[in-house]
Amino acid sequence: MPSVCFYFQVHQPFRIKDYSFFDIGQSHLYEDDKKNEEILNKVAEKCYLKTNRKMLDLIHRHNGKFRISYSISGTAIEQFEKYRPDVLQSFIDLANTGCVEFLSETYSHSLSFIYSKDEFVRQVNKHAAMIKKYFNQVPKVFRNTELIFNNELAAFIEGMGYKGIICEGVDRILNGRTPNYLYNSVSGKNIKLLLKNYRLSDDIAFRFSDKGWAEFPLTVDKYKKWVYDVAGNGETINLFMDYETFGEHQWESTGIFDFLDHLPGAILEHPDFNFKTPSEVIDAYPARDTYDAHNFTSWADMERDLSAWLSNSMQKESIKRIYSLEQDVKACNDPDILNVWERLQTSDHYYYMCTKFWNDGDVHKYFSPFESPYDAYMFFMNVFSDLECVLKRKMAALNTGDVENAKRIRLQSNDGELIKDQPALSS
């Protein structure tokens, strides 16, 4: 009895502003509040509220047989708290149905697993605490930023008590096998892997409105048949995508909401098919084979690797610099500094610096608030320099035992305004 397993990614970064060289030492307000608010409002109207309403309706209409999961980054939740509590409430309403699972991820949607295990653990725990606070669930299944995955991560996350992990079903690793079964990792003992069926996922997420696609237009009947085709050769069809697919990447005028409205009913017409959340899939099915991801994989770009964030020297330099501050950031015991540093780890900052300009460049450009990858790098490094200056001064004061002075050295702007947004929760 195959299951369809939906997981939707909800994430918003705190985008930084055009922070110039002249701002260093002058202003500690790094983020573009106006732009962040505008974008959140836009996406809230076009996607989050509308889609959440639809999901709630579908869950009720199918008497709980339609089941889904979300992973919501900490930075997205913080923006909901700050700008759109109505969006947060609509997710809480979904959680209250009992048909929705919330997954675990790094709090700031970071690449911390690659650079610092300590920071990774801190962020995963902080995120879990936030999920518990708002949705009253303890996450059991982990998904790393942009489905970045390797064998080591499977073992590591198992050690943290998780029973499953979400990853991309990469052709070169599957090597002809189907992504529609649960897999074991070569390094974890019991942890189960849910592999994204990227063909069926991307049919909705990327190709739905592509007039150049041979299968255009995509109807529920057509899609339903592709899903039915899995019968006999799979137990879970993992449809993983950005939540913004609905209404934002695929505009309402493409008919995406109608498609969503009819899809669950159509799939449930077949008596052998049902919907399950990732935890339910893991409880229902055994792992059928082993998935060996020696190198890092992800769901990004054509390469399905780390190149979207870490392929050029600017990306590598900026991220190394950020993690080089970790020790001092944690030693100085200043929640503002920790909070800012955490947000600068958000993978989007490095994504904007990507210079791959083929098919994928379009996507990078679409998401970037900057005119060029070079601007993204320059402004980021200026921010870094300012943060480093403050941190160094503070540490120098602490190291000489001048605790009072150290307390005064903060991320404070000239007009005395403290940077806003204390951390939502301290871990």
Place this chain on the structure above:
Amino acid sequence: MKNNLPKVLMLGWEFPPIINGGLGVACHDLSSAMSEIADITMVVPKTSPGFKMKNMNLVGINNIDVNTFDSLPQNFHTPLPFKLHSVPADINPYYSQNNSEHSSQFMGGTKNTTGKEKLEAFNIDSLYGGDVIHKVMQYADITASIASTMPFDVIHAHDWMTMLAGIKIKEQTGKPLVMHIHSLEVDRSGPDNRGWVYQLEKKGMEFADLLMPVSQFTANNITKHYGIAQDKMKVVHNGSMHIQSFKSERKFREKTVLFVGRLTRQKGPEKFLDIATRVLDVNPDVRFVMAGVGDYLQNVLEKSSYRHIGNRFHMTGFLNQEKLRYLFSVSDVYCMPSVSEPFGLSAVEAAHFGIPCVISKQSGVAEVLSGALKFDFWDDKKAAGYILNLLNDDVLRRKVVSDASTNLKNITWDISARKIVDAYAEKQFI
């Protein structure tokens, strides 16, 4: 009142408010100083209607009325004393007007354009956009017409854009032609460039009566690359306006090394990166700042990150004068690693701010700023050593700065202006 003063017809290209580089500043400041001792008419492509200069007749072609222009004698067909083949320098893919019409022609025998069409060539925002050569030709025709209505003793043309005009006017009037050389195609595009601009420069300089390069360095380049004898030249170093300098408090701890200029091959931006890399190897507590834009920006930025000095190497992009001066006011060393710099006014500006300068020997300013540490542009090791010494050694720093401040007394536009008028007299142009 100016009856007894020599009458000079000056031909300029960049001029306030349209300034792309040092040329506009130099033309403005020089003509302003000269206007005290000469009767100057300056013709430039574009000025703001309200912009006036004391003691000087400033003509902006964009402000000329079509009817007035049509009533002037129109000597558009004065033949050139040499043949210069032209193809349109229309490298902007979005600019496709009239492409086929002037696909190939000989300069000098331009097609029949009306006065209105000629004036329209300057109804533009950028002096270098679109077909520059077309603009240069129209400028020559228009200034030749203007010249035929006024008395003057000397034609004084600034750089290649105005050479064609100077040549035409000399042909038409027989007056002596002085060419002021602020920069050469071999500086901008490298010594191997032998394109159209180079040809115009060569023929123009051969045809002129006297050349005034802004440095001995440039005079030597003219001899080396254009084969023109030194005795046809009179070096006139640039001056500098007095700058009200000030100091500002740095907002960060690290000492700062500054580069100002277009990020092009000529200015050696990659050399600055090499120097920065060497300095940071020894002393990581220094910041390097590059102010300017250009086609080397991306390349230099990527290299700086590749060398892991992204946290100490900053690029500001284009800056207005106020921000530039602020940068001077917080910097500790000025570094100019130009590959080929006819003069280098920015180093003089740095000296006004009391910043020690580390400059390449391949620059004109090196000839007048003895209070500066000098290196061959390829010797980044030497430059890095100088910078480290200046940052660590207050005695050296104070000495260099005070020597430079003595030099500044002799780097004035009044001195340059006097030299020019004296040269006119010496050559019996006036």
